[in-house]
Amino acid sequence: MSNARRNAYLEVLGLPAFVLRRRPDGGAPSDRSEAWTRLQARVAACTRCALSATRTQTVFGVGDTRAAWLIVGEAPGAEEDRQGEPFVGRAGQLLNSMLRAIGLRREQVYIANVLKCRPPANRDPLGSEVAECLPHLQGQIALLQPKIMLAVGRIAAQNLLRTDESLARLRHRVHAFGESRVPLVVTYHPAYLLRTPADKRKAWEDLKFAREVFARV
DSSP: OOHHHHHHHHHHTTOOOOOOOOOTTSOOOOHHHHHHHHHHHHHHTOOSSGGGGTOSSOOOOEEOTTOSEEEEESOOOHHHHHHTOSSOHHHHHHHHHHHHHTTOOGGGSEEEESOSSOOGGGOOOOHHHHHHHHHHHHHHHHHHOOSEEEEESHHHHHHHHTOOOOHHHHTTSOEEETTTTEEEEEEOOHHHHHHOGGGHHHHHHHHHHHHHHHHHO
């Protein structure tokens, strides 16, 4: 994504555009981290949909804000809502293992959800909720500028790609997300794999495919 396009998008979100500057002491650029802080505060204060009335807290995202890999799930669950971090508990542990299998640590990627608030009783996100919340994720993508996205689960994949195709049809294909055309690969959600361990082999094939796609970008 070009700097001009990124900054134009941030302005639409109400976030000031920025130019990376180095501190006088020669340290790392600070403007990017300030932009992340502003976006996180914006998400924390968001009341654009009714989920703001039932959440414990927003679940912004976690990881390396300069990561090449962006992992996207659908929405926080009960434990994520309590802790304020995506993919914790057993599903989070399995996701960590999946990442390690392709040579990545949790700290080396960025992890977020399409929705930043938990839907009551972990129901599927409503289309209106996705429409209100997706700009927050798009803001994260504009700042992160990932080289590849991994959508975990049918609901995340369908909402990111704006399709009703099944997970089976979306897997093992290289999709493109947004105007920046970020390569996107789809696989199973770790929570599904905990319920259906027989499909872990298919998920492993997806991960190897994603690793091959990343090697080409």
